[in-house]
Amino acid sequence: MCGIVGLFLKDEVLENALGEMLTDMLVTMTDRGPDSAGIAVYRGGDGGVKITIQAPDPDTSFPLLSDALHVDIVQKDTHAIVTCTAEQTEAVCAHIRATEGVRILSTGEAIEIYKEVGLPQSVAERFNIPALSGSHGIGHTRMATESAVTTLGAHPFSTGTDQCLVHNGSLSNHNALRKTLRKQGVHVETENDSEVAAAYLTWKMREGANLGEALEAGIADLDGFYTFVVGTKNGFGVLRDPIACKPAVLAETEQYVAFGSEYRALVNLPGIEQARVWEPEPATVYFWEH
Template structure:
């Protein structure tokens, strides 16, 4: 099963309460995915440098010391705050430098996401627990995509839960399963893409990362994904400026979209949309199979 939800604001009317609007959407999908949940929120963007969501299994991990280490080693300024087991680091250099430094000197720190505005937060447990743990209700931003997981293809772990990072400010959530993920993983590994889990969605995420590295636009990468990924799926892709929705050509996995003057919302089921303001008068429809929908503030 699994549930997907996304909320993209077309203007700044609800930016200060996006978390409050999104939390009930994620919780409404509990029955579709009770074993883990996660979300990627876009907001609080950095102008220079990079924002990373870092994670350490020890809740008492000394993030201040890590910040100091990075400042000294990379000769830069670090602004950071902690949120449960994760910490958001804003660093004045590019992503690669920080990630290389962490890999070589602090390999117990996981990089969940990197970009100008993305933060990926996910955990095993009921969606309501994840909402509380990361204080989703207080979050501000322009868009959020989220996922509630009922595991089928791999173990119930934090690493196997969604969203998966697919590059700078990019992430992926998925409802369905892929049947060619093992072969595709091997092909991608030969191209230098690294994988942390046996999860099928991570392969799809890796595939998008690879296509984007090859110079594809997001649209081209998704068109290639439609040709390459075998299985059944509804995908939602978070980008710096908005999100995209794609369903496989058979479209067995559900999706519904609602649009008003203020937002575009997508969900696996309409139930997740009922708490949104003005939903009664929203345009509501089911996205067509094998069609790529993109909403972005600086694009369409």
């Protein structure tokens, strides 16, 4: 079933409250997916690259990485943010991938991903998500259907620099797409069909498309039923499949654009009473960019 939320801020005044608002929206969607939860937040750094990593034994793994890499590592429960220069990124990522038990969840100048098994409220508390600031973000609470309940199987999925996706639905051609994407050099780590969707968009954007164009191409190439909410460093997009059987609501004011699987996820947002509220049309790309 799954629950999706997203918030794209137009007004910088709200940026300090991004994590708090996203958390409230996601917790409201708990009964749509109690297995695992996660949030991706976009917030500008100091010009360096941020690598979000996760480990089952972080108190052992992260200090060893810090000593070996000589880069800044800030631990947040089972996750950590590694900060390095753009020139260091390839070597740092290679070392992380070679470290047993440590996984890369996202890489980019702005993106940070926090996800774990458990209810949204407990996940938010573990990573102190309400305290996070940022310009936009997306969240997901999962009811597992096609793959195991694990941290890596939780959403959001990030398969490209500053890119991520959350998904409600199921793809029918994900196995064939997975093979195609691997041939194109796009890494797909889990068996989750949602990661294949994220990787597909990464591939299209590597070929020169922007987020809106990549979503448009997906209407023809992705079979199944789905609602996607996706993010890039500066952008935020929504797409439903041509049948659009999964629920979705968008709201827009002068201060923000908000998405929820159900309207009740949006009711505590400031100024929601004056918002334009509508159901996204099937096979129609909605895309905003800073």
